Amino acid sequence: MDDFIAARSQMALSLGFHIIFSCIGMVMPFFMAVSHYYWLKTDQIVYKNVTKAWSKGVAIFFATGAVSGTVLSFELGLLWPEFMKHAGPIFGMPFSLEGTAFFIEAIALGFFLYGWDRFNKWFHWFTGVIVGVSGLASGILVVAANAWMNSPAGFDFVNGQYLNIDPIAAMFNKAWFSQALHMTIAAFVATGFAVAGVHALMIMRGQNVLFHTKSFKIAAIFGCAAAILQPLSGDISAKDVAVRQPAKLAAMEAHFHTEKSASLILGGIPDEANKEVKYAIKLPGFLSFLAHGDFETEVTGLDKIPAENHPPVAITHYAFQIMVGMGMAMMGISLVYFLALWKKRDWLTSKWLLKLFVFATPLGFIAVEAGWTVTEVGRQPWIIYNVMRTADAVTPMPGIAYSFYLFTGVYISLAIFVVFMLYRQIKMVGTLYDKE
Amino acid sequence: MIRNRETAHSIIRSFNHSVIKMLYVVITFLWTSILLYLLLGGADFGAGIIELFTSKKNKAVTRKTLYSAIGPIWEANHMWLIIAIVILFVGFPVIYSTMSIYLHIPLTVMLMGIIARGTAFTFRHYDAVVDDMQSIYNTIFAISSFITPLFLGIIAGSAVSGHIDPEADTFLEAYIFSWLNWFSVAVGLFTTSICGFLASVYLIGEAENDANRLRFAHKAQFFNIAAVVCGILVFTAAYFERIPLLEWVFGNWVGRIAIIAATLSLIFMWYQLYQGKIRLLRPLAGFQVTMILLTTTFRHFPNIVILKNGYLSLMEHSGQEKTMQALGMALLLGSVFILPALFYLIYSFQNKPYQESGH
Ligand code: HDD
Ligand code: HEM
Ligand code: HEM
Numbered sequence: 001m002d003d004f005i006a007a008r009s010q011m012a013l014s015l016g017f018h019i020i021f022s023c024i025g026m027v028m029p030f031f032m033a034v035s036h037y038y039w040l041k042t043d044q045i046v047y048k049n050v051t052k053a054w055s056k057g058v059a060i061f062f063a064t065g066a067v068s069g070t071v072l073s074f075e076l077g078l079l080w081p082e083f084m085k086h087a088g089p090i091f092g093m094p095f096s097l098e099g100t101a102f103f104i105e106a107i108a109l110g111f112f113l114y115g116w117d118r119f120n121k122w123f124h125w126f127t128g129v130i131v132g133v134s135g136l137a138s139g140i141l142v143v144a145a146n147a148w149m150n151s152p153a154g155f156d157f158v159n160g161q162y163l164n165i166d167p168i169a170a171m172f173n174k175a176w177f178s179q180a181l182h183m184t185i186a187a188f189v190a191t192g193f194a195v196a197g198v199h200a201l202m203i204m205r206g207q208n209v210l211f212h213t214k215s216f217k218i219a220a221i222f223g224c225a226a227a228i229l230q231p232l233s234g235d236i237s238a239k240d241v242a243v244r245q246p247a248k249l250a251a252m253e254a255h256f257h258t259e260k261s262a263s264l265i266l267g268g269i270p271d272e273a274n275k276e277v278k279y280a281i282k283l284p285g286f287l288s289f290l291a292h293g294d295f296e297t298e299v300t301g302l303d304k305i306p307a308e309n310h311p312p313v314a315i316t317h318y319a320f321q322i323m324v325g326m327g328m329a330m331m332g333i334s335l336v337y338f339l340a341l342w343k344k345r346d347w348l349t350s351k352w353l354l355k356l357f358v359f360a361t362p363l364g365f366i367a368v369e370a371g372w373t374v375t376e377v378g379r380q381p382w383i384i385y386n387v388m389r390t391a392d393a394v395t396p397m398p399g400i401a402y403s404f405y406l407f408t409g410v411y412i413s414l415a416i417f418v419v420f421m422l423y424r425q426i427k428m429v430g431t432l433y434d435k436e
Numbered sequence: 437m438i439r440n441r442e443t444a445h446s447i448i449r450s451f452n453h454s455v456i457k458m459l460y461v462v463i464t465f466l467w468t469s470i471l472l473y474l475l476l477g478g479a480d481f482g483a484g485i486i487e488l489f490t491s492k493k494n495k496a497v498t499r500k501t502l503y504s505a506i507g508p509i510w511e512a513n514h515m516w517l518i519i520a521i522v523i524l525f526v527g528f529p530v531i532y533s534t535m536s537i538y539l540h541i542p543l544t545v546m547l548m549g550i551i552a553r554g555t556a557f558t559f560r561h562y563d564a565v566v567d568d569m570q571s572i573y574n575t576i577f578a579i580s581s582f583i584t585p586l587f588l589g590i591i592a593g594s595a596v597s598g599h600i601d602p603e604a605d606t607f608l609e610a611y612i613f614s615w616l617n618w619f620s621v622a623v624g625l626f627t628t629s630i631c632g633f634l635a636s637v638y639l640i641g642e643a644e645n646d647a648n649r650l651r652f653a654h655k656a657q658f659f660n661i662a663a664v665v666c667g668i669l670v671f672t673a674a675y676f677e678r679i680p681l682l683e684w685v686f687g688n689w690v691g692r693i694a695i696i697a698a699t700l701s702l703i704f705m706w707y708q709l710y711q712g713k714i715r716l717l718r719p720l721a722g723f724q725v726t727m728i729l730l731t732t733t734f735r736h737f738p739n740i741v742i743l744k745n746g747y748l749s750l751m752e753h754s755g756q757e758k759t760m761q762a763l764g765m766a767l768l769l770g771s772v773f774i775l776p777a778l779f780y781l782i783y784s785f786q787n788k789p790y791q792e793s794g795h
Contacts, residue, residue, distance in 0.1 A: 084529055
């Protein structure tokens with residue numbers, strides 16, 4: 001394996017792994033806080049059990065998220081030293097603030113996990129909320145760093161030199177708002193659907209039904225509310241990308257030729273050599289509308305962009321389609337669920353609705369991974385958009401392929417361990433918490 | 437958003453005119469984070485190392501004491517490493533990227549250790565079913581507790597050893613001998629024994645009965661001796677590899693005073709221990725480690741990385757003015773939030789074991 005490809009793959013693997021744990025670390029504390037709140041208010045023991053069971057899951061995910069995050073902060077240098085040499089001082093601001101957020105999160109988690117029956121109960125509850133708030137803050141901050149790579153700001157690039165650095169302006173770059181909004185909602189969608197799906201499965205199996213019904217409801221409401229907002233935020237992102245990174249938009253849409261009243265392409269197989277998309281459904285004018293809010297406006301195609309600056313079209317296009325597809329599916333399920341909550345109460349206990357949620361368990365995380373693929377692969381060949389090429393940033397050390405194999409092995413085993421651990425948690429719910 | 441930006445700017449601007457030199461603030465934070473990681477994270481690694489050196493029948497007690505001692509602050513202890521790394525890559529990017537290139541291999545090994553250790557620690561506590569898996573987690577935990585500080589020490593040793601050679605043209609010279617040399621390895625072993633020492637001293641205070649207290653005291657003795665032996669090894673290796681370590685340590689009054697203070701406090705510590713007084717043990721052990729870090733960093737400050745043919749200096753290789761201002765502000769702001777919360781955390785969970793053991 002080529003060292004450059006290995007470095008990219010290792011980065012993608014590590015981030016793709018970390019993002020799962022960080023989403024859960026950001027969102028689960030809120031679920032816990034809700035259930036904890038119900039317990040303190042209603043004294044129904046089932047809510048305490050739910051909170052405790054979830055908090056064990058969170059501890060496992062937090063530890064895995066923390067180590068994979070620690071690995072990332074080294075990997076940026078291990079794989080991309082040339083990038084970090086210049087980018088570190090510019091996009092470092094969010095990372096230094098993020099350090100604070102992590103720290104607070106870790107401290108609050110210590111209070112929360114070990115503080116049962118030790119502190120004032122509302123103080124204890126509050127430390128749980130702090131875990132969530134600081135987790136969310138770190139997510140938003142780290143996305144600012146990524147947004148800066150898509151939309152560099154806060155420095156002047158003169159003759160290969162990075163002058164007049166302004167880390168604050170770099171943090172408040174143009175892409176930050178849309179990305180941070182979209183990412184935050186995505187974390188709620190993905191975690192909500194994953195958790196709801198697992199509990200739905202347990203309800204269907206008829207085990208500890210009360211316990212799982214309460215858990216399911218909390219997760220499902222969060223997840224579904226977020227899933228309805230997500231396409232709206234995705235639309236903001238798309239309009240933003242159309243202006244900031246026309247090459248990325250063109251790749252997402254496999255839009256080869258600049259045209260007015262451009263059509264939106266659904267499905268299909270992009271053929272980069274012949275610059276066409278085979279077997280696709282075309283909706284005339286809709287791409288112009290999505291990208292610029294008007295059916296007529298011209299949308300830049302790949303033909304206007306020099307070939308050496310083209311991102312890989314097929315991967316970006318497929319990833320985008322997967323994300324949007326998942327988003328639509330989850331939005332549909334969410335609408336059904338809210339309808340059931342408000343009007344059709346008997347749907348709530350029906351098998352088909354639960355089945356729907358079980359089926360949707362992985363969809364959110366698939367969308368998250370696909371979305372990041374769009375963002376990152378769509379930025380290629382740049383590591384800092386229009387400033388530094390990824391190929392120029394990679395470490396000079398040969399043999400990165402071995403490092404990639406090593407990390408792949410480690411992450412696969414870790415994933416297996418975590419799944420195994422969760423399986424055992426869920427299996428033990430009956431023994432540990434069955435006091436209905 | 438615009439408004440935020442402006443206020444943030446004006447805060448920074450007003451600091452520009454003040455006497456505070458942010459660079460020094462940042463360097464202080466960097467040094468303090470490294471120290472705290474060594475003290476807190478180190479004690480934590482040490483606890484795992486002790487497990488490695490504990491007979492089978494006593495392992496369970498050691499583990500239990502360890503868990504009640506470090507459980508709540510466990511995540512926080514490891515944050516110091518992240519803070520140090522972030523300071524390096526934001527404030528001193530050349531130092532960060534040079535070390536990342538030439539010490540790629542030991543850094544990767546250390547990361548593997550961090551992954552294995554962090555997850556094994558959590559898994560063994562949170563696994564809902566207690567069965568044979570526990571012994572797998574324990575083995576992984578103990579071994580990675582040894583490997584991680586060993587490689588941390590190797591990395592630190594390599595940074596000052598002068599073995600990193602940016603002009604090297606073979607793979608071996610550039611990426612292997614940069615860290616695989618007697619001096620670096622000796623520093624690695626020294627670091628591990630310091631961790632073991634810190635942890636044993638720490639656990640003396642946590643032990644629930646006299647028998648265990650005695651056991652941890654013996655461990656402390658063992659690691660104390662190990663640290664002295666490894667220290668001699670470090671000086672010997674330095675001598676053969678022409679690293680002027682003696683000069684760094686004893687060539688200036690700060691170093692001499694620190695070494696004398698550390699030695700005296702060590703003697704005092706053992707005296708206290710034989711008297712059965714345990715209150716001051718932890719601060720004294722912490723003091724000794726602080727003195728060691730001070731001596732080894734003071735003399736060649738601000739050149740924290742010594743290359744084969746040059747230096748990387750904290751002064752010359754720092755980021756631009758505005759970056760340092762922003763970084764310093766972020767760190768100061770952060771510590772306003774973090775430090776009180778952290779102290780309260782440590783305070784809250786410290787009372788209980790003491791009360792239970794009847795002090
Ligand atoms: C649950 C997850 C999820 C769902 C349902 C969606 N997305 Fe998404 N999307 C993400 C999760 C995500 C993400 C993983 O969070 C990304 C990667 C980077 C980012 O900021 O968010 C992302 C990126 C991303 C980008 C690229 C942003 C950039 O590079 O700056 C666009 C244009 C969209 N999304 C658009 C959409 C649209 C139109 C959706 C309609 C349904 C949609 N997303 C659903
Ligand atoms: C967690 C969500 C993220 C995922 C899943 C993700 C995914 C990826 C992928 C797939 C690549 C490889 C692209 C390619 O080579 O074609 C990549 C590259 C990279 N990403 Fe991300 N990314 C994420 C967030 C971030 C963030 C927050 C940062 C930095 C602050 C970042 C920094 C990088 C860097 C430095 C590279 C390597 C250079 C490059 O290929 O452009 N990523 N990432
Ligand atoms: C979009 C991408 C990312 C998001 C949303 C994100 C979010 C988070 C969150 C919420 C946590 C807390 C861990 C938990 O609660 O489980 C975390 C941990 C961490 N992340 Fe990320 N992260 C991202 C990418 C990165 C990158 C690129 C780096 C490194 C440069 C990084 C470094 C860390 C570190 C060091 C930790 C451990 C801190 C702790 O223990 O809380 N993350 N991340």
